[in-house]
Amino acid sequence: MNSIQKNRLKDQLFKFWGIGCTLIGLVLLVIFIGGILIDGLSRIDWAFITDLPSRKAEKSGIWTPLMGSVWVLILTAIISFPISVAAGVYLEEYAKKNRLSALLEINISNLAGVPSIIYGLLGLEVFVRIMDLGASVLAGALTLSLLILPIIIVATREAIKAVPSSIRDASYALGASKWQTIWNQVLPASSGGILTGVILALSRAVGETAPLIVIGALAYVPFAPQGPLDQFSVLPIQIFNWISRPQQGFIDNAAAAIIILLLITFIMNGIAVYFRNKWQKKLQ
Amino acid sequence: MESPFTLGTNGKKNYNNTMSEIMTEKTEDPKIEVPIAEKYKLQTKDVNVFYGDFQAIKDVSMNIKPKSITAFIGPSGCGKSTFLRLFNRMNDYIEDFKMEGKIKIDDNNIYKKKIQLEQLRKEVGMVFQKPNPFPKSIFENVAYGLKIQGIKDKKLIAERVEKALVQADLWNEVKDNLNKSALTLSGGQQQRLCIARTLAVEPSIILMDEPTSALDPISTAKIEELIYHLKADYTIIIVTHNMQQASRISDYTAFFYMGELIEFDKTKKIFTNPEKKRTENYITGRFG
Numbered sequence: 001m002n003s004i005q006k007n008r009l010k011d012q013l014f015k016f017w018g019i020g021c022t023l024i025g026l027v028l029l030v031i032f033i034g035g036i037l038i039d040g041l042s043r044i045d046w047a048f049i050t051d052l053p054s055r056k057a058e059k060s061g062i063w064t065p066l067m068g069s070v071w072v073l074i075l076t077a078i079i080s081f082p083i084s085v086a087a088g089v090y091l092e093e094y095a096k097k098n099r100l101s102a103l104l105e106i107n108i109s110n111l112a113g114v115p116s117i118i119y120g121l122l123g124l125e126v127f128v129r130i131m132d133l134g135a136s137v138l139a140g141a142l143t144l145s146l147l148i149l150p151i152i153i154v155a156t157r158e159a160i161k162a163v164p165s166s167i168r169d170a171s172y173a174l175g176a177s178k179w180q181t182i183w184n185q186v187l188p189a190s191s192g193g194i195l196t197g198v199i200l201a202l203s204r205a206v207g208e209t210a211p212l213i214v215i216g217a218l219a220y221v222p223f224a225p226q227g228p229l230d231q232f233s234v235l236p237i238q239i240f241n242w243i244s245r246p247q248q249g250f251i252d253n254a255a256a257a258i259i260i261l262l263l264i265t266f267i268m269n270g271i272a273v274y275f276r277n278k279w280q281k282k283l284q
Numbered sequence: 285m286e287s288p289f290t291l292g293t294n295g296k297k298n299y300n301n302t303m304s305e306i307m308t309e310k311t312e313d314p315k316i317e318v319p320i321a322e323k324y325k326l327q328t329k330d331v332n333v334f335y336g337d338f339q340a341i342k343d344v345s346m347n348i349k350p351k352s353i354t355a356f357i358g359p360s361g362c363g364k365s366t367f368l369r370l371f372n373r374m375n376d377y378i379e380d381f382k383m384e385g386k387i388k389i390d391d392n393n394i395y396k397k398k399i400q401l402e403q404l405r406k407e408v409g410m411v412f413q414k415p416n417p418f419p420k421s422i423f424e425n426v427a428y429g430l431k432i433q434g435i436k437d438k439k440l441i442a443e444r445v446e447k448a449l450v451q452a453d454l455w456n457e458v459k460d461n462l463n464k465s466a467l468t469l470s471g472g473q474q475q476r477l478c479i480a481r482t483l484a485v486e487p488s489i490i491l492m493d494e495p496t497s498a499l500d501p502i503s504t505a506k507i508e509e510l511i512y513h514l515k516a517d518y519t520i521i522i523v524t525h526n527m528q529q530a531s532r533i534s535d536y537t538a539f540f541y542m543g544e545l546i547e548f549d550k551t552k553k554i555f556t557n558p559e560k561k562r563t564e565n566y567i568t569g570r571f572g
Binding site for chain 2: 097164167169170171
């Protein structure tokens with residue numbers, strides 16, 4: 001075997017190795033989703049979605065945690081969106097390139113890597129105890145907002161960076177102030193990218209379990225929250241709860257709830273991809 | 285053979301001669317003193333520009349007459365764009381930018397502390413190298429400069445938009461599609477839209493930074509014709525890489541080399557009988 005043949009063989013070997021590695025993830029995901037669908041699909045009907053929790057598996061529904069998730073999601077969006085977009089705009093457009101901004105930047109990147117349970121502990125201390133919000137929807141939303149702030153800030157900065165400087169130049173050259181330029185040109189041109197980041201961050205927040213368990217959302221909550229200060233449960237916690245029961249009926253319930261949760265995150269990611277494509281077209 | 289460095293030391297003295305010739309050429313009777321502010325729209329005196337340690341402009345003094353077209357020519361990196369961008373202070377956004385000397389427009393120092401950039405840029409419009417319409421409708425593009433001034437009168441805005449589009453020779457092509465995205469226009473149309481957008485603000489000076497370098501010959505011809513007609517109402521300064529363009533449309537031509545103003549004179553003179561060897565070499569295509 002000469003060296004060319006050897007190289008070709010190596011080429012082929014590496015290709016198959018690569019295909020194998022790629023397939024591991026995919027195959028596992030397919031097996032997982034398949035198993036879930038077999039267990040849970042038959043359990044999903046309108047009553048499953050609108051029923052309150054019950055001691056009997058076949059009478060239990062996900063209305064309480066579903067509404068809890070929706071409440072937390074909306075409040076998290078309302079809290080995190082203005083704060084993180086403003087922070088992103090500041091860092092990208094206003095902050096001078098000096099040591100302070102470099103320090104801020106490193107810290108934001110680090111925050112994005114902090115384990116979520118640490119955010120839970122922070123939320124427990126600050127929101128639940130010091131601000132005395134209890135294990136409420138608001139405390140949960142504030143905690144999750146902290147968790148996704150760095151993600152949205154980074155996404156906002158990337159989106160703003162992608163706005164061609166020629167658009168800024170044109171705006172300034174016509175006599176616009178910095179704020180007018182940001183508000184009228186930079187933000188509209190980067191809105192697609194920012195929105196994509198926000199939705200992806202929220203779809204991560206909707207699946208978070210650990211920080212909410214820490215702040216006390218694991219308690220049995222019989223009713224859907226009516227206001228921001230009500231107790232709540234969310235879908236992932238309900239799944240966690242059902243999975244830990246011995247009866248097969250609850251395991252099936254968990255599988256059905258997982259299908260609903262996956263559906264929500266897939267839809268949100270789909271919307272994010274849609275916005276991203278639309279935005280990219282617009283900028284070209 | 286002159287090296288650029290010996291030229292740098294001689295250049296200042298030489299161009300002073302050139303400058304004084306220009307300044308005296310129209311004053312038929314030297315006893316009648318015309319106030320300099322009335323004679324010149326824009327004056328620069330001993331202007332130096334630094335980017336950090338790099339000196340981009342060296343001791344440039346120049347006077348520009350109202351309602352004339354002045355072309356800045358010179359090889360890439362000679363500082364002509366930098367010099368142009370001083371007049372509406374677009375260099376302010378560049379880090380490490382430092383400027384020395386005086387620049388006056390209508391006898392007002394535009395680099396004094398109290399100057400309002402928004403006001404200055406209303407007075408000094410700019411058209412860029414690549415057409416850069418906003419990703420908005422044609423109407424919104426032209427109306428933008430008015431809206432940011434706080435003008436809310438819809439009728440007035442519509443009038444000014446139409447007037448600017450007519451002036452920029454674009455009205456007939458877009459009047460039925462004012463709400464279409466500006467990005468659907470061709471490159472040449474986009475550049476005329478950018479000119480219309482500048483005109484709508486009613487400046488008195490228009491800076492053009494290689495406005496046709498990204499366009500095809502037909503669009504270029506259209507824009508050159510437009511610039512030529514705009515001279516009736518505006519003072520125009522145009523940076524160009526295209527010698528023919530400079531000779532076709534400009535009244536005065538300034539030749540820059542390595543941050544220095546080598547020669548500044550009537551365009552006809554520069555292109556037929558330049559004072560400096562280096563100018564001649566550049567114009568005849570021997571370097572640059």
